[in-house]
Amino acid sequence: MFYLRLARGYRVPDLGRWLLTALASAVVAAFLLRSLGRALSDQPGGADPLVRLLWCLPPLAAVAWFAAVAARAVPARRPERIAGLTAAGAGSARIRTLIAGEIALACTLGSVLTLLAFLVLRNDIAGPSLAPDLGMGVPLPTVAPVALLALVPLTAGIAAACAVPVAGTMPGGRPTTRTGFGPFRIALPIGLAVVGLALELLALRPGAAADGRPVHLPAGLGSTSVAAFGGWAASALGLALLTGPLLSWTGRVLALGRPTPLRLLAGRGLTAQARRLGTPLAVLTLVVAVVLTTIRYWIGTPDSADVLPAVEACLVLGCTAAAVAARLAEVRTDRRDVTDALLRLGASPRLLVGAVALRTLAVGTTLLVTGGATAALAAAGLR
Template sequence: MFYLRLARGYRAPDLGRWLLTATAGAVVAGFLLRSLGRAMSDPLGTGDAVVRLLWCIPPLAAVAWFAAVAARAVPAQRPERITGLIAAGAGPARIRALIAGETALAGALGSALTLLVFLVLRNDIADAALAAEVGMGVALPAAAPVALLALVPLVAGVAAAAAVPVPEALPGRGPEPARHGFHVLRIALPIGLTVTGVALEAYGLRVGAAENTRLVRLPAGLGTTDLAALGGWAATALGLALLTGPLLAGAGRLLALARPTPLRLLAGRGLTAEARRLGPPLAVLALTLAVVLTVIRYWADTPGTADLLPVVEAGLLAGCAVAAVLARLAEIRTARQGVTDTLLGLGAAPRLLYGAVALRALTAGTILLVTGGLTALLGAATLS
């Protein structure tokens, strides 16, 4: 009943966050149930069941990450809701548990809908193409789907509980001092990873590397590649992703150099201030899109190698990344509302504020184009 009372005060962002979590949970539940159906249909001893379960880990991690980002934005977007809960006697642990329970409830609803569709398809409705996917004709153990589907709300709820910054939103506590810079190790580590990765990939793609016996067969029909090239690309992709935040902060500082205009000053200071919060979701989005575009290019050059399961998983990963970026942007917009109101009260033109937002977006897009494009280029070289 308490969750129903909270739902009565939902706004469009709350409903969107809840529905997106339920939808993503339903898709992941579909992957889990498909692996269960194939495990019941395939003969014993094939060993493919473990591989199919491993394919469910990336989308499950994507749902957990989106749940964490969305839950973190709740106290900033709905401060009156948090204040009301505190006034009613709820402490930080109770508030964190409520937000986690709300997220877990959305994941449970999506999983339940998928289970209903799964059971309906098993009732002699699925055609021959789906019979093996749902394990038609084989007795379904009652505990198996319940145990698998419990992973979705459990992982989403735990991720949401760990991400909610409740102490920052408690009344009477001043905001923690913002840290705009990055430690030297935070910058040196991704640079070292990027340089090492490029060197490893160059070694793996050297002339005569095709005769090397250390080849790795990639999943999803992506052929084989050299182990050094694959490891080098992975290190480079991780390094470029970790460099996104420092690059955003550096670009913001460059915008504010050399007697900047008010437009450049607002855009640069805002980008530097939000680089820590905006960097991780943008890095994940750029990395996801780079991998997806690389795989699509390989499949286009080698017809007949595409697999449906990785396509659906890639769509889910990209959707979770986009939704996480939107949630983080909404959180930042709410956090900067006081600064915006102050500037408008001092006589700043709305056109100036919109121009600063556009300049920040253009700068961030350029950085993502460079890091994501380099990741995709090196990935294409690895798969060629």
């Protein structure tokens, strides 16, 4: 009953977040049920069902991450809801449970709709092309689909409960966040990027010995050497971890010397937001780089494309973009007091819009450098 009353007060962003969560969970549930149907249809000794289940982990992780980011943004974007719950006697643990339950309810709805579609298609409606994916002609165990589909709301609910900050659940409370990065936080990604680059260059040098144990890549991407794959993975991880510090340094560069009010607002704002925006933007950049590299390889190698990895890539990319949008909305809400104070002090709206545009340009340039380097190293390893 509480969630029905809560849904009556939904605004457009709340409803969109709820529907996106349900849609993403429905797609993940379809992947899980497809792996179950394939396992029922295959003959003994065929393809490993565990491999198909492992293919479902990336979209499941993407949905859980989106659920965590969306749940974290709820206290900042709906403080009146949190204030009302606190006034009614709900503590931080209860508020965490309520937000996680809302996310899990959306995931449950999407999973149930997918299960209903799966059962309807199994009733001699699907054509021969879908019969192996649905396991038609084989009795369906009752526990198997329920156990698989329970993973989606359970994972998303746990991720959402762990992501809600305790300080942000109190009325008017703001979690204290640091704006800088420690020496270890900077030295680790630089070391990973340098070591990975050296390892990949060593594996791709002319006349390098052939690897006796090549790594067979999924999604029809052929195979590569262990050294090249390990070097790219280390470099990609290092560049992703370095995104936050690079954004902070870019903000400091914008405010160097005697900056104009435009550069000062853009630089200080970017430095303050770098720690919170670094992780979602790094994940989005990494996913986009991998997707573009895969598309480039498929175009250059005819008949190598696969439908299932393409659908999973679209889901992961959509969840990542939605998570970035939720984090941007959270940051905008937190800076609303600062924006109102600047307007009261006489700052023109054009100045604030220009600072946002300059900050966006600086962020885009930084992500273009890190994403371009990641995509270039991946393309070099696939040759």
